[in-house]
Each structure stands twice: as structure tokens, then as C-alpha cells.
Amino acid sequence: MKKLLIALITLVPSLVFAAGPEVPLDKAEVDLHDKASLQRGAQLYMNYCLGCHQLQYHRYNRTFEDLGIPQELGEKNLQFTGDKAGDRITNNMNPESAANWFGTAVPDLTNVARVRGADWIYTYLRSFYKDDSRPFGVNNAVFPNVGMPHVLQELQGLPEKTYEERLIDGEMEDVYVGIETDGGGRLSESEYDQAMLDLTAFLVYTGEPMLLEQRRIGWFVFGFLLVFTILAWLLKKEFWKDLK
Numbered sequence: 001m002k003k004l005l006i007a008l009i010t011l012v013p014s015l016v017f018a019a020g021p022e023v024p025l026d027k028a029e030v031d032l033h034d035k036a037s038l039q040r041g042a043q044l045y046m047n048y049c050l051g052c053h054q055l056q057y058h059r060y061n062r063t064f065e066d067l068g069i070p071q072e073l074g075e076k077n078l079q080f081t082g083d084k085a086g087d088r089i090t091n092n093m094n095p096e097s098a099a100n101w102f103g104t105a106v107p108d109l110t111n112v113a114r115v116r117g118a119d120w121i122y123t124y125l126r127s128f129y130k131d132d133s134r135p136f137g138v139n140n141a142v143f144p145n146v147g148m149p150h151v152l153q154e155l156q157g158l159p160e161k162t163y164e165e166r167l168i169d170g171e172m173e174d175v176y177v178g179i180e181t182d183g184g185g186r187l188s189e190s191e192y193d194q195a196m197l198d199l200t201a202f203l204v205y206t207g208e209p210m211l212l213e214q215r216r217i218g219w220f221v222f223g224f225l226l227v228f229t230i231l232a233w234l235l236k237k238e239f240w241k242d243l244k
Contacts, residue, residue, distance in 0.1 A: 023142050028122035030201045035068045041202025042067055044195060046078045048151050049109070052098065055089040055206055057110040063089065066209055102147040103135075113207035118200050125152070125196040129159045129179045141179065156192045157185030 031037065042063065045055075064074035064085070071085055081091065098106040113121060124142040128150040131139035136149035138158075150158070159181045163174040187195060 023123065023127070025117075025119040025123045025142075026126070028118040028197060028200050030118050030197070030204050032201065032205060034201070037198045037201050038067045038205055039069060040195070041198035041200070041205075042069070042078060044199045045202055046080070049199075050080075050089065050091055052091070052093060052106050052148070052151075053109045054091055055110045056108050058089045058206055058209070059086055060089060061085040062209070063206075066205070104147055109203060109206070111207050113200070113204040118204050121203055122196055122200040125199060126156075126193065127179060128153075128156075129161050152192075152196075153185070155185050155187045155195060157181040157183055 060074065060079055061071060063069075064071050064078075069078070075085055079085070093106065095105060116124075120142065124140060127141040127143075128138050129141065130137065133139075134145070135147075138146075138150040138153075140146040141161075150156075159179045161176060162178055162180045164177045165172050166175045167173075168175070181189065181192075185192065
């Protein structure tokens with residue numbers, strides 16, 4: 001037990017460092033019933049993310065079916081590798097080459113929403129900013145010193161940190177207040193936010209594709225237990241009536 005406590009104490013600093021600085025997360029109002037949102041998110045993922053990040057625990061045909069996308073339409077517009085509809089959603093990036101390019105292995109994103117949470121993903125996708133000191137010229141407020149480029153820059157433009165002069169302890173100081181795009185993207189700020197919400201919703205789906213079905217079954221189970229409890233109580237009441 002003593003050795004275990006020592007090991008845990010030793011690990012605490014590294015765990016805190018890995019967590020990074022605390023940044024307020026924006027609420028991601030994900031609606032898994034909104035098939036149109038999920039379809040748009042799938043389109044964004046296939047066009048901008050799949051080149052690096054696989055979804056190797058998902059298959060194209062299952063994804064098309066769950067999202068209400070006709071298979072022929074999905075194969076034509078969302079499947080670019082020549083794979084069969086029943087194949088897993090992977091790419092041809094060499095893991096060793098990727099580690100050299102980005103400084104670390106590129107993660108599979110199938111379960112990223114289960115690990116990080118929807119709010120983290122939504123905020124992360126909207127928190128890139130210009131940083132000339134980084135290899136790709138950008139950084140991220142949620143994930144400092146991130147190794148990936150801002151692949152969605154053509155949609156958002158190139159954001160920059162903004163500061164506001166405020167009086168603090170009797171002195172005027174520049175205080176960080178947020179990130180603002182340069183307006184060079186194809187989408188407006190509200191359109192980009194919606195696009196990132198769609199992408200977040202798709203990643204939530206990939207993490208738990210059976211979530212809605214689980215909830216539906218859960219209500220049936222709850223109803224059964226409620227009815228069973230009432231019947232058991234009535235049976236107990238009837239049984240004990242003759243023993244009084």
C-alpha cells in the first residue's frame with residue numbers, strides 16, 4: 001500500500017501537466033436526433049480530417065445506414081479511398097512518417113468524444129490562433145503547442161488572439177479576451193460555429209453509435225421495472241393480508 005501511494009504521488013504532477021491549463025469550455029448543444037447535422041459533420045470529417053485521423057472502428061456502410069445516407073450517395077461523396085462499402089474507415093498515412101511530421105503519433109478519433117467530451121472538442125475546434133513560433137504557424141488555446149495545422153483555416157480564416165486594456169491593481173494591462181478571425185474564411189463566425197457543432201455531433205456519434213438505441217431500450221427497462229415493482233407490491237399486500 002505504501003509503494004502504491006508513493007507511485008500515485010509521483011504521477012500527480014505529470015497528470016496535471018498532461019491536462020494542460022484550464023480553459024472555460026463552450027457548451028456543445030449536440031442533438032443526435034438531427035440527422036442533417038450528423039450528415040454535415042460526416043462530410044466535414046471525410047473532407048478535412050480523415051486524411052490524418054482514422055475511424056478504424058467504424059465501417060462506411062454502417063455509418064451511412066445510421067446517418068440515413070443512401071449507400072450509393074455515400075460512396076460517391078464521402079468515400080475517397082476506393083475501399084468497399086463494408087471496409088473500415090481508414091487512411092493510407094504511414095504512422096512513422098506521421099510521427100516525424102507532427103512530432104507524435106496521429107490518434108484515431110473513433111472514441112475521442114468519450115475520452116474528451118463534446119464540449120472539449122467543440123471548444124478545441126474553435127480555439128486555433130496564429131502563432132508564428134509553431135511549426136505550422138498556429139497554436140490552440142485548449143491544447144497548447146498542438147502538433148497539427150489548422151486544417152479548417154479555409155473555412156474559418158486565420159484567427160488571432162485579441163487583448164483588451166484593463167485597469168488591474170492600479171495599472172493598465174493588456175488582458176487576453178478571446179480569439180477573433182481575420183475574416184478570410186469561406187464561412188461567417190456563426191456558420192463556422194454551426195459547422196464545428198455538426199463535426200462535434202458526428203464524433204459523439206462515432207464514440208457511441210448505439211447511444212440513442214440504448215436510451216430507448218433504457219426507457220423500456222425502466223417502465224418494466226416500474227410495472228414489476230407495482231405488481232410485486234400488490235402481491236405482497238395480498239399475501240400478507242391472510243397472515244394478519
